[in-house]
Amino acid sequence: MNAIKRLPTDIANKIAAGEVITEPVDVVKELVENALDAKATRITVELQEGGIQSIAVIDDGDGIHADDASLLFERHATSKIESAKDLFQVSSFGFRGEALASIASISKIQVYSRHKDEMQGFRITKYGQNLMGNERISREKGTRIEVEDLFFNTPVRSHFLDKTKTLERHVTELMEAIAVSHPEIEFRYFVDDELVFQTRGDSDELSAIEEIFGEELTKNLLAIDTPIQNGRVKGYISNLALTKGTKRFQYVFVNGRYVKDGHFDMALKNAYEGLLMLRRFPVCFLWIDLKVSDVDVNVHPRKLEVRIRAYEELIKSLGDTLRERLRKKQDFVQVKSEPPKVFEPIRNVEQIDFSTITKREEPTVVREVVEVYEEPSYHDFIDRLSYIGQAFDSFLIYQSGSSMYLMDQHAAHEKVLFERFMKEWKALEVNSQLLLVPFTVELTSAEKSLIDLEKLEQAGFDVEFFGDKKLVIRAIPHLFTEAQARRFLDTYRTHVIEEKVEDIILMSCKAAIKSNHALDPLEVKTLLEELKTLKDPYTCPHGRPIFIEMTRSEIEKRFERI
Numbered sequence: 370m371n372a373i374k375r376l377p378t379d380i381a382n383k384i385a386a387g388e389v390i391t392e393p394v395d396v397v398k399e400l401v402e403n404a405l406d407a408k409a410t411r412i413t414v415e416l417q418e419g420g421i422q423s424i425a426v427i428d429d430g431d432g433i434h435a436d437d438a439s440l441l442f443e444r445h446a447t448s449k450i451e452s453a454k455d456l457f458q459v460s461s462f463g464f465r466g467e468a469l470a471s472i473a474s475i476s477k478i479q480v481y482s483r484h485k486d487e488m489q490g491f492r493i494t495k496y497g498q499n500l501m502g503n504e505r506i507s508r509e510k511g512t513r514i515e516v517e518d519l520f521f522n523t524p525v526r527s528h529f530l531d532k533t534k535t536l537e538r539h540v541t542e543l544m545e546a547i548a549v550s551h552p553e554i555e556f557r558y559f560v561d562d563e564l565v566f567q568t569r570g571d572s573d574e575l576s577a578i579e580e581i582f583g584e585e586l587t588k589n590l591l592a593i594d595t596p597i598q599n600g601r602v603k604g605y606i607s608n609l610a611l612t613k614g615t616k617r618f619q620y621v622f623v624n625g626r627y628v629k630d631g632h633f634d635m636a637l638k639n640a641y642e643g644l645l646m647l648r649r650f651p652v653c654f655l656w657i658d659l660k661v662s663d664v665d666v667n668v669h670p671r672k673l674e675v676r677i678r679a680y681e682e683l684i685k686s687l688g689d690t691l692r693e694r695l696r697k698k699q700d701f702v703q704v705k706s707e708p709p710k711v712f713e714p715i716r717n718v719e720q721i722d723f724s725t726i727t728k729r730e731e732p733t734v735v736r737e738v739v740e741v742y743e744e745p746s747y748h749d750f751i752d753r754l755s756y757i758g759q760a761f762d763s764f765l766i767y768q769s770g771s772s773m774y775l776m777d778q779h780a781a782h783e784k785v786l787f788e789r790f791m792k793e794w795k796a797l798e799v800n801s802q803l804l805l806v807p808f809t810v811e812l813t814s815a816e817k818s819l820i821d822l823e824k825l826e827q828a829g830f831d832v833e834f835f836g837d838k839k840l841v842i843r844a845i846p847h848l849f850t851e852a853q854a855r856r857f858l859d860t861y862r863t864h865v866i867e868e869k870v871e872d873i874i875l876m877s878c879k880a881a882i883k884s885n886h887a888l889d890p891l892e893v894k895t896l897l898e899e900l901k902t903l904k905d906p907y908t909c910p911h912g913r914p915i916f917i918e919m920t921r922s923e924i925e926k927r928f929e930r931i
């Protein structure tokens with residue numbers, strides 16, 4: 370008997386399926402891309418139980434010839450490639466005639482379709498390897514594909530049973546990305562019979578974004594359309610008022626293809642560095658167009674990954690471009706038309722008495738994005754501020770151009786301290802304060818082995834082992850209170866977590882300011898000078914604004930002059 374055998378077709382299909390269909394989102398992707406290839410203008414996707422129970426994709430595209438029905442589930446059956454030469458020029462999305470065969474081999478699938486040139490349509494049903502039926506039916510033009518009981522005949526299925534929500538989220542993210550990148554198509558997306566979103570198909574990306582993600586998110590986006598290294602970036606990024614607790618709202622399309630592999634995290638991180646609160650992430654919808662020859666999209670069978678030539682330069686260029694965009698329309702401004710209640714203790718400006726304001730405008734919230742300067746430099750803005758006075762021992766009042774600015778001195782101070790301390794920390798040159806009474810920390814031997822005395826010293830501690838199980842602390846970083854130093858060491862000795870450092874430093878800065886309320890004129894000046902040296906003097910370390918602006922016309926309106 371010969372040892373080499375040809376695999377039965379069904380097994381071959383299942384193997385292929387295992388490579389490309391690992392969860393429902395892969396099925397949805399293939400089916401929707403087929404619908405796009407078929408020139409659909411309306412596409413509906415319905416999901417039940419994360420897609421494991423059922424997935425339906427309905428389109429109004431060109432449809433499938435009834436004669437092709439039985440070929441649909443054959444591997445390498447495709448209407449999209451005629452010769453090997455075409456392989457290198459496929460503009461359509463599919464993966465060369467394998468999707469339906471793969472999906473069909475691991476599910477119960479029904480395809481309903483009518484080709485646009487035919488009078489009658491068909492319905493074909495297949496359960497795993499068994500063809501259950503193929504009959505003529507009448508129906509509207511286009512295709513409906515239902516995939517039920519995904520993975521019913523494979524061992525992976527049980528693995529998914531408790532993960533419905535995760536599977537669903539993956540599909541939802543994909544659907545959002547596809548709908549945003551195809552604003553010319555009307556999408557409807559249902560989960561467990563409920564409409565999640567619907568887009569208008571009016572060819573406007575921003576309107577698709579608004580329909581999917583809502584108005585609040587959309588109005589905080591800044592448009593961008595700029596050349597970058599070897600290409601161009603278009604789309605939208607969030608201003609500083611809009612951040613999310615996850616990276617989920619970061620959509621990047623490279624040459625029209627949705628890419629979700631964190632390749633561009635670095636660029637975003639660089640762009641927003643120092644501008645956002647800890648663990649807050651920007652939102653973006655970016656279309657990056659590069660020369661086709663610079664991009665390899667065939668790295669991963671699911672094609673969510675790409676390989677890009679001169680990748681590092683691109684990341685740098687993209688990061689710089691986005692940052693520049695943020696600077697240009699830096700909106701550190703959130704003007705509410707509802708006036709601050711009392712404004713009267715403004716020194717030096719007797720002629721303006723805000724306390725006489727009795728009539729209020731409609732309490733609509735006016736958000737203003739202020740073009741601060743064309744040739745952007747943060748420092749320019751600060752240089753142009755002329756100081757007017759201080760209110761409530763808390764807010765500094767400035768005037769510049771046709772606007773009045775209020776600065777939150779505590780936020781500013783906190784930012785200055787935080788940046789200064791972070792810098793010292795990173796350079797391992799933190800100043801110390803000597804403790805009157807040293808304290809000790811008990812250690813287990815495992816903890817002891819983790820402690821790096823040298824590093825702690827560079828971080829502003831004066832520490833020393835005492836006996837076997839104790840650490841004596843004689844000096845601590847200058848910004849820490851003793852309690853914070855204790856807490857810090859507590860975290861430090863169990864695991865050296867760098868990201869905790871930032872949290873603790875942040876708290877320390879806050880504490881440092883509390884004891885330091887009213888500012889004298891010299892301090893005011895120093896604060897502004899220090900602020901000037903920062904990369905971002907507009908937001909405090911928690912992401913709140915340091916400045917707010919009231920434009921002259923805003924004020925005049927309130928006085929009913931205009």
Ligand code: ADP
Nearest residue numbers: 403404407432447448463464465466468469512
């Ligand atoms: P590929 O997309 O690579 O050709 P698939 O297995 O995804 O391979 O699809 C096989 C063929 O089935 C396609 O080439 C196309 O002719 C047809 N087809 C699949 N889905 C649709 C659809 N929604 N509308 C029209 N034709 C479709």
Ligand code: MG
Nearest residue numbers: 403463464468
């Ligand atoms: Mg396909």
